[in-house]
Amino acid sequence: MSDTIRAHGLIVDDDVLYARTLQRALARHGVETRLAHDAATALVLAREATPDFALVDLKLGEDSGLVLIAPLREVDAHMRILLVTGYASVATAVESIKRGADDYLPKPATVPAILRALGLETDTADAGNEPATPERMIPLQRLEWEHIQQALQETDGNVSAAARLLGMHRRSLQRKLGKRPGPERKPDPD
Known part of the structure; x- marks a missing residue:
């Protein structure tokens, strides 16, 4: 654990x-x-205590995180505002930037990605000035699983309603639910 507080x-x-x-x-x-x-x-x-940054979810219950951007800017015009969402789309990304967000990250956003977006990255390589190893993207199966879980949550666990929400047949969704993605594999060294 870090002893030095770098940001609030x-x-x-x-x-x-x-x-x-x-x-x-x-x-x-x-x-x-x-x-x-x-x-x-x-x-x-x-x-109460002006933060250096705000990580705001796009969907806050029945509300939208987009409505928070302007009031947070009024609190501090220099605050970094990052919109984070499980419902990433070009339209919401553009809308968030238009409203004044500094960045837009899809969920689940990794800590290195958040630190980079905040300008707090520490992933430089040792004194050899070699670039740091690039961060792996989240596997497509994991993203699909998370999206299905979000649909199930939205429909209170109703598989038929979740399938309609996702635009797929109920049986297809049931098959996907039976194939929970395994742990992520480490990349093969080249």
Whole structure:
């Protein structure tokens, strides 16, 4: 765990488990954060102690994280605002940037990707000035699994409703649910 605090931030996400996990992971990199699970709490916390940055989920229950961008800018015009979402699309990326977000990351965003977006990256190689090893992308099967889980959550576990939401046949969804992705493999050294 890092002893030096490099930045203070605000995580705004209605997924309590994800927010706490991300908070712990950032703390290991010297980034202290406060948690808010809705827009109102986020604004109260930002006004109490202005953060250096805010990681804002696009979907906050029934609300949109997009509505938080302008009020957070009013708190501090220099605050870095990153929109993080499991529903990544070009349209929402463009809309978030138009509203004043500094960056847009798809969920599940890795800690190195978040640190890079915040300008807090520390992944430089040793004194040899070699570039750091590039971060691996999240495997497609894992992204598909996460997307299916989100659809199931939205439909309270109703497989038929989730299949309609995803635009697929119920039986196809059931087959996919039977194939939970395994652990990620390490890349083969070249």
